[in-house]
Amino acid sequence: MYVKQHQKYAVPDKSYASMAKRDISRMAEAQGFSASEVGKVNIVVSELTSNLMKHVPEGGELLVRPLGKDGLEIICLDNGEGMRDPSRMQEDGVSTYGSAGEGLGAIKRQSDEFDLFSQAGVGTIILSRIFKAGKYNARTAQDxxxxxxxxxxxxxxxxxxxxxxxxxxxxxxxxxxxxxxxxxxxxxxxxxxxxxxxxxxxxxxxxxxxxxxxxxxxxxxxxxxxxxxxxxxxxxxxxxxxxxxxxxxxxxxxxxxxxxxxxxxxxxxxxxxxxxxxxxxxxxxxxxxxxxxxxxxxxxxxxxxxxxxxxxxxxxxxxxxxxxxxxxxxxxxxxxxxxxxxxx
CATH class of the missing domain: 3.60.40.10 (PPM-type phosphatase domain)
Structure with a gap:
């Protein structure tokens, strides 16, 4: 298997977030994603960058790479305060910022594979993998x-x-x-x-x-x-x-x-x-x-x-x-x- 390097997108403010979203959408289109599948990618990137702007004053970064010919991996990293209860923060309606609290839940719903690690004093890492329709087999991954x-x-x-x-x-x-x-x-x-x-x-x-x-x-x-x-x-x-x-x-x-x-x-x-x-x-x-x-x-x-x-x-x-x-x-x-x- 030939692997692909990650493209790094620093996201210190909203202007960079817009550029990252545009470039990542183009990457998904180059992978052959349909319009609706590119839409899923856009939701994930928008929610990730929005969370960075809200919770991490210095922003963070996204690492993005193709997964073969059929998927896209997006990793979000920040050096913020970390979450006290990461599992609870993934529930819709839970927010520390006074918003609707749907960000992490929306990312999870749009992802075929999702993982989140957060630790106080370390920050947060979010993994989202999105595949073309019918190209992800959860049982194969599990086995x-x-x-x-x-x-x-x-x-x-x-x-x-x-x-x-x-x-x-x-x-x-x-x-x-x-x-x-x-x-x-x-x-x-x-x-x-x-x-x-x-x-x-x-x-x-x-x-x-x-x-x-x-x-x-x-x-x-x-x-x-x-x-x-x-x-x-x-x-x-x-x-x-x-x-x-x-x-x-x-x-x-x-x-x-x-x-x-x-x-x-x-x-x-x-x-x-x-x-x-x-x-x-x-x-x-x-x-x-x-x-x-x-x-x-x-x-x-x-x-x-x-x-x-x-x-x-x-x-x-x-x-x-x-x-x-x-x-x-x-x-x-x-x-x-x-x-x-x-x-x-």
């Missing part, structure tokens, strides 16, 4: 072996993101490649795009051999660092290999909230396309329910901790990725956060 979410955002003032991600799913098996093209801009983008194309179009290989194959195929590019994981729902195992500074952790929800439930992901030194170790091997870890794999590029600060957000593990993988982006992005480079969640 999937893995839940994957990510944030992929270009460096501020850049158009192209030099970080990238490729995913192949075959039944209970998931094969994942996370990449960071060296530097940023067009050359980094080209290196990461080519590496993802090689991964998607080649036979499935063990992680170390997959990285070695990518290394040979992208020699004429600027180069990249990368991480490949094979996650097996059948054998409940995770096999991985990394070259360069793609960082991450494997969490176990049974122990994470006591501060001891994770293993750091270790990679080899090197640069794909330039120089890699003569010998590499795969690392093996247990996988299954209650497991959470989090990977990120160096656009995210190296010191982050999930124990600060006790309820986060119960939320969608995309919301977890968005929280880490919101709280720990350096804003000086391309940013990638990938979360793969064993069903809880």
């Amino acid at each position: 999937a072996n893995h839940e994957l979410g990510y944030v992929l955002v270009a460096k501020p003032h850049e158009t192209l993101c030099g970080d990238n991600l490729a995913v192949i799913e075959k039944g209970p098996e998931l094969y994942l490649l996370a990449l960071d093209g060296l530097g940023h801009g067009e050359n980094a983008y080209e290196a990461a795009q080519l590496a993802a194309k090689v991964f998607n179009t080649s036979p499935i290989l063990p992680p170390d051999k997959s990285l070695r194959h990518i290394h040979e195929q992208i020699r004429r590019t600027r180069g990249a660092v990368g991480f490949v994981a094979n996650i097996s729902g059948a054998t409940q195992s995770l096999s991985y290999c990394g070259i360069g500074n793609i960082a991450g952790k494997l969490y176990s929800a049974d122990g994470v909230w006591t501060g001891s439930g994770y293993k750091n992901i270790i990679s080899y030194n090197g640069i794909l396309g330039h120089n890699i170790p003569n010998t590499t091997s795969n690392q093996q870890l247990e996988w299954g329910r209650q497991k959470l794999l989090i990977l990120h590029s160096d656009g995210i600060k190296s010191r982050w901790e999930l124990t600060k957000y006790p309820a986060l593990v119960r939320h969608h993988a995309a919301v977890i990725a968005a929280l880490l982006y919101k709280e720990y992005s350096r804003q000086t480079d391309d940013t990638m956060v990938v979360v793969c969640k064993g069903k809880f």
Whole structure:
């Protein structure tokens, strides 16, 4: 599966909100949404931006990307005070602003997938996914072996993101490649795009051999660092290999909230396309329910901790990725956060 980067829309005031709504409507039209489906997207964006204007003096931002050919993902992030009772605030008629209190309820009704995380002193993240009529199957989503979410955002003032991600799913098996093209801009983008194309179009290989194959195929590019994981729902195992500074952790929800439930992901030194170790091997870890794999590029600060957000593990993988982006992005480079969640 080829993934698409998020388009970032800062919404500090109403004028920017109008521009965001216009651009996101055009994105939905480009996806082939009908007029009524574009209307649903407009309702969601209008309610999200309205909430930002009402409740967050400094505004917030929207992250938007296509979901294949049939859907659109909209993530809203703010650094406001957070909600004391997020579940109650999703009920129609409940408002802290003196309005009709239909905003969150309207967003939820228009969304095929919806999630909301809010914490006092942290702010709020809202996930809305909207699909073309007949293209969303709730049962298929519920029965999937893995839940994957990510944030992929270009460096501020850049158009192209030099970080990238490729995913192949075959039944209970998931094969994942996370990449960071060296530097940023067009050359980094080209290196990461080519590496993802090689991964998607080649036979499935063990992680170390997959990285070695990518290394040979992208020699004429600027180069990249990368991480490949094979996650097996059948054998409940995770096999991985990394070259360069793609960082991450494997969490176990049974122990994470006591501060001891994770293993750091270790990679080899090197640069794909330039120089890699003569010998590499795969690392093996247990996988299954209650497991959470989090990977990120160096656009995210190296010191982050999930124990600060006790309820986060119960939320969608995309919301977890968005929280880490919101709280720990350096804003000086391309940013990638990938979360793969064993069903809880």
